Structure formats: structure tokens, C-alpha cells
Amino acid sequence: MSTVAITASDINKLRQATGAGMMDCRKALTETNGDFEAAIDWLRKQGQKVAAKRSDREAKEGVVIAQTNAANTVGFAITISSETDFVSKNADFIAFAQSIADAAVANDVKTVEELNEVAVNGTKVSELINDKLASIGEKIGIARFERVEAPYVASYIHGANRMGVLVALNKASVEAGKDVAMQIAALNPIAVDAASVPADVIERERAIVVETMKADPKMAGKPDEMVAKIAEGKLNAFFKEQTLLAQAFVKDSSKSVKDYLKSVDKDLQVASFVRVALG
Numbered sequence: 001m002s003t004v005a006i007t008a009s010d011i012n013k014l015r016q017a018t019g020a021g022m023m024d025c026r027k028a029l030t031e032t033n034g035d036f037e038a039a040i041d042w043l044r045k046q047g048q049k050v051a052a053k054r055s056d057r058e059a060k061e062g063v064v065i066a067q068t069n070a071a072n073t074v075g076f077a078i079t080i081s082s083e084t085d086f087v088s089k090n091a092d093f094i095a096f097a098q099s100i101a102d103a104a105v106a107n108d109v110k111t112v113e114e115l116n117e118v119a120v121n122g123t124k125v126s127e128l129i130n131d132k133l134a135s136i137g138e139k140i141g142i143a144r145f146e147r148v149e150a151p152y153v154a155s156y157i158h159g160a161n162r163m164g165v166l167v168a169l170n171k172a173s174v175e176a177g178k179d180v181a182m183q184i185a186a187l188n189p190i191a192v193d194a195a196s197v198p199a200d201v202i203e204r205e206r207a208i209v210v211e212t213m214k215a216d217p218k219m220a221g222k223p224d225e226m227v228a229k230i231a232e233g234k235l236n237a238f239f240k241e242q243t244l245l246a247q248a249f250v251k252d253s254s255k256s257v258k259d260y261l262k263s264v265d266k267d268l269q270v271a272s273f274v275r276v277a278l279g
Helices: 008-018 022-031 036-045 091-107 112-117 125-136 174-187 199-214 224-242 257-264
Strands: 061-068 074-082 141-149 152-158 163-169 252-256 270-277
Touching: 008 022, 008 036, 022 036, 036 199, 061 091, 061 152, 061 270, 074 091, 074 152, 074 163, 074 270, 091 112, 091 125, 091 141, 112 125, 112 141, 125 141, 141 163, 141 270, 152 174, 163 174, 174 257, 174 270, 199 224, 252 257
Parallel strands: 061 163
Antiparallel strands: 061 074, 074 141, 152 163, 163 270
16 A cells, blocks of 8 residues: 655644644544545544534635525625635725625526626626736635525624625524524534434544544443444434534523524524635
């Protein structure tokens, strides 16, 4: 089997993603032959609390816009990426990103390809991006495009356009929509509930829990049935921490998000959500 050379850049990337120490990151990458995701799992199997993989993180710098149409039935979350925060914090660049988001809303586009073809003041979005690239000298583009449609969609922008959230509800509720969007921004759930967590994510977590338990001297000699039972309990704890409806409500930790929604309207439900963040 070939051995991949582990560079300082690789180690630093893993350290930035997980918060683990440099030596631990080096060992993790060495043990997994440079496989980044496998290295994250390796660290977790050693019992380290590391940052979980999140699909909502892509462009390191840029502007995130999250907004809905006037009827609050369709929402868009769009990331316009840049190479530096010098550009992303510039008022003109933020206005540029906003104009693209406004075009997405006005034309109710369904895909990023459609958005690139939409005209803003007579010029296609794709051409505007090329013009902006030429004027500022940095690579920019539509790094992420998300569209959510529901009877009611709430939008929320956090941290100077560094994060955007869309929440799809089965009925209108301005207060609950805002509260749930802020919850998602703060605690970053991976799914609405346990039933909507992808099967591969569940199996990955189960494998990490089991491997961690087997490495614990206190579990030595315990029958597999007992290990499996305890593992399921730990998996349930994972669901409580990582799924939206089971999380403790940030404004009142004595109740879950599910309980909060029922207190607003017994029939109110979250259908889906999107969280887009720079990082």
C-alpha cells in the first residue's frame, strides 16, 4: 500500500477543522494515509471531542444572503464567495451580493444555472460576476445556492452576513420562524429529527461510539450485547444534541424546540431547514 506524504498544510487544515493538537492531527493523518474524513473519525475514536463535519461550510470568505419573497413562501440562501475578508466586508461587495439575491427572489429561480442567466439592470448575473472579478482582482462566484419552498419560510442572517438560515414551516408564524432560525444558527443541528438523519450518518456515529467504548478499559470483557445496548443509549444522546426538535430551546432550556413549537401552536411543524455558513 502506498504512503501519502503528510504536509504541514494538511495537518493545519485538520487542526482548523477539529481543534485537535498538531501532533494528534499528524498521527491521525498518518494512521489514515491522508484521508481527511477518516482522520476526523480516527480522532473521535480516540475519545477526542472534535468539531463535527458540516456540509453548510464552504467558502472561507464572502457574503451570505438569506431572504424570502414577499409572501414568505419561497426562501433563498446564497453565498457569493471572495478570497479575502477585505473584499467581503466592503459595502459595495455586500450590495453586489444583495443585488444577486434580489434577482433570485424577483425571478423565482430554481437553480444556480438559472440565476446566472438572470439579468440585473440589463446584464446577466454571470457577466456581472466576471466584471466584478476583473475589477477587484479576486476570484468570486456563487459558491452556494439553496431554495426552500413551504407554506411559510422564515429567513435569518447572522454575524455580518457570515451565516444565513432558512426555516420551512407548515403554517405562518413570524415569531416561531425567527426563534427557530436563531436556534439553528446557534446550535447547528444536522436534521429536523432523528427520523430525518441520513442512514450513513447514523452508522458512522454508531461505529465511532462502539470503537470508543471498546477502547475504554472499563468496558473490557463486557459482552457485545451490553456494548450494543449502551451504544444505542449514546446514539440517542447524539440525536438529542444534534437534531433540531430534540434540542433544548435556546431561549428556555427547560423545554425542547418541539415543546416550544407546541406552545406556540399545537399544529406548527418544521418541514425542513437550510443553514449556510462561511468558514
